[in-house]
Amino acid sequence: MSKIKVSELFYSIQGEGRYMGVPSVFLRTFGCNFRCRGFGRDRSTIPADEIMNPEVAHVLGLNQLNPYTSYGELPLVNSGCDTYAAIYPEFKHLSPLLTTDTLADSIVDLLPHQEWRDEHLVITGGEPLLGWQRSYPDLLENSKMAGLKEITFETNGTQMLTEEFHDYLFKDWTRFGRNYDQLTFSVSPKLSVSGEAWKDAICPEVVVDYQQMGYTYLKFVVATEEDAAEAEQAVSEYRAAGFNGPIYLMPVGGVESVYALNNRRVAELAMARGWRYSDRLQVPLFKNEWGT
Ligand code: SF4
Secondary structure (H helix, E strand, O other): EEEEEEEEEEEOOOOOHHHHEEEEEEEEOOOOOOOOOOOOOOOOHOOOOOOOHHHHHHHHHHOOOOOOOOOOHHOOOOOOOHHHHHHHHHHHHHEEEEHHHHHHHHHHHHOOOOOOOOEEEEOOOOOOOOOOHHHHHHHOHHHHHHHOEEEEEEEEOOOOOOOHHHHHHHHHHHHHOOOOHHHEEEOOOOOHHHHHOHHHHHOOHHHHHHHHHOOOEEEEOOHHHHHHHHHHHHHHHHHHHHOOOOOOEEEEOOHHHHHHHHHHHHHHHHHHHHHHEEOOOHHHHHHOOOOO
């Protein structure tokens, strides 16, 4: 039976993008092809060969041995990837490898009525379209998931759909009465503010591939006019490749002090370009704590 390494599984309100405000189960898979050490840091202070975000290294180094036994104990960080425990191997002991049957049971147990009504499933990460693609058909075909209609993959937009997953979506997605508009790819391409290289992060052909299967949009995390200008450059590359979906700008800020500094400015940057603004409701509502 297929398995998935699960970093977090929780019920909350979707705070971002198309489904902002919708009650949602979040399945956070373990592992990412990026590190995004640049978020929240001055660009000039990111050495190319740095292995770990210094703030996360500090979290670990203070204690010599990794003392954390659950996500609830982990400190929040102001820089780098805000879901750091889902990407660094030093934290993989916090992420159990679950069969898709166990996972389907756990997902449905989180629902307020233990059955699907208007809730939505978010498969996020880390990067959820790495190797776990091979397990999603088993999970989505589980009878406990039959009432689920709307699903979003939150991805960094660098991973092609595998042939097998592509075939599954093409042939079997509608089996439980789901339609293709209910399959969403929320793509967050990483601009230079993330610290990732353009050639690795901006992959228009991948996003055009998602667009063939479901509702697809781009969501850029920005703080400044310079970031927004870079997003425009990226959008022109996506458009040239055939992408025709909507564009969102979303403020940098995994913690409220950073988010509150730039949310209005980012809304204005989006308006000036005729693009959409995405909030990060999990920050003002829940302080972006783990499990929210
Ligand atoms: S792509 Fe997302 S999950 Fe991966 S390191 Fe960057 S912010 Fe974290």
